[in-house]
Amino acid sequence: NAGVTQTPKFRVLKTGQSMTLLCAQDMNHEYMYWYRQDPGMGLRLIHYSVGEGTTAKGEVPDGYNVSRLKKQNFLLGLESAAPSQTSVYFCASRAGGESPLHFGNGTRLTVT
Amino acid sequence: SQQGEEDPQALSIQEGENATMNCSYKTSINNLQWYRQNSGRGLVHLILIRSNEREKHSGRLRVTLDTSKKSSSLLITASRAADTASYFCATAGYSTLTFGKGTMLLVSP
Numbered sequence: 511n512a513g514v515t516q517t518p519k520f521r522v523l524k525t526g527q528s529m530t531l532l533c534a535q536d537m538n539h540e541y542m543y544w545y546r547q548d549p550g551m552g553l554r555l556i557h558y559s560v561g562e563g564t565t566a567k568g569e570v571p572d573g574y575n576v577s578r579l580k581k582q583n584f585l586l587g588l589e590s591a592a593p594s595q596t597s598v599y600f601c602a603s604r605a606g607g608e609s610p611l612h613f614g615n616g617t618r619l620t621v622t
Numbered sequence: 623s624q625q626g627e628e629d630p631q632a633l634s635i636q637e638g639e640n641a642t643m644n645c646s647y648k649t650s651i652n653n654l655q656w657y658r659q660n661s662g663r664g665l666v667h668l669i670l671i672r673s674n675e676r677e678k679h680s681g682r683l684r685v686t687l688d689t690s691k692k693s694s695s696l697l698i699t700a701s702r703a704a705d706t707a708s709y710f711c712a713t714a715g716y717s718t719l720t721f722g723k724g725t726m727l728l729v730s731p
Contacts, residue, residue, distance in 0.1 A: 514664070541717065552710065552723035553665075560717050568718065600664055608653055608672070611712075611719060613664030 512536050516601050516614035523591045523621045531586040531617050533601030541604045542584040543568075543611070544576060546597040553600065559584055591621045626654075626711040626722030634728045641698040643725040645711030646691075652714045654687055656696050659708045659724070668696075668709075701729045 514535045523529055533542065540561050545553040545568075555568030559578040573595060575587045584603075588595060598618050602611040629644045645654070653672045657665040671678045671687045671694065678685045684697040698705055706729045712719040 543718070545721070550723065553721040555718055555720065558718055566717075569720075602664075608670060608714070610655060610667035610670060611657075611665070613666070615662075615664045 514601055514603055514612050514614035516599075516617050518617060519615070520618050521620070523588075523619065525592060525621060527591050528587070528589050529591065529619075530588075531599055531601075531619075533584045533586070533603075533614060535582055535584075535601075535603040535612070537603065537605070537612065538581070539603035539605050539609075539612070540581075541606070542578065543602045544574070544584065544586045545600045545602065546570065547600060547616075548597050556586065556599075591619075593621045595619065596621045626713050626720065628709070628711055628722045628725045630725060631723070632726045632728070634730065635701055637701060637703055637729055637731050639701055639729075641701050641705070641727055641729070643696045643709050643711075643727070645694045645696070645722055647694075647711075647713045647722075648692065649713075651689075652716075654685075654694050655712045655714065655719065656683075656685060656694075657710045657712060657721075659710065661707075665710060698727075701727075703729050703731050705729045 543558040544556040557576040562581040601614045626647045655670045656668045659665045682699045687694045708724045710724045712721045
């Protein structure tokens with residue numbers, strides 16, 4: 511099992527450009543999450559999904575959109591990147607109940 | 623806003639010593655979980671303690687939970703250099719987990 515796979519691993523964008531981060535999980539998990547991690551801020555939840563076709567806003571959703579068209583994939587989009595979106599982005603998934611989160615290894619995004 | 627806050631922010635110890643990290647949170651929880659993050663990697667789940675539990679053990683890890691004080695502690699006994707990492711507590715609500723800012727642990731040989 512690959513677990514949770516994030517692509518790309520690194521990306522540099524110019525202000526105003528758009529991009530999509532892909533998260534794929536092969537564990538048949540219902541729940542998927544996008545977090546961002548910034549120095550001194552810990553992890554903050556951007557958006558999440560409780561099942562195929564559903565999405566919901568987290569703590570810091572502004573400037574991001576998500577889609578969960580297939581159960582195994584959760585896409586995070588930046589329509590017009592801003593320097594404030596420079597961060598490390600983590601995708602995570604879990605099964606239902608009290609199951610723990612399984613994380614990918616992150617995407618390091620720099621917006622200049 | 624962050625639900626959990628870890629203390630201390632950084633901890634430096636020698637191999638063989640015990641490491642204790644604390645987590646405080648603000649609202650009621652279903653459970654509290656601890657995760658570990660090695661540099662440049664994703665977080666890895668360590669242990670979960672339910673809101674009706676007071677203490678839990680897993681190998682060299684011991685977690686306590688005091689819901690009246692809204693706090694938890696993670697004790698790592700007989701630390702090893704390989705325990706060097708950041709440790710995060712996460713509080714579980716209905717569908718989401720909210721993470722604290724983490725404690726950076728450095729274990730020197």
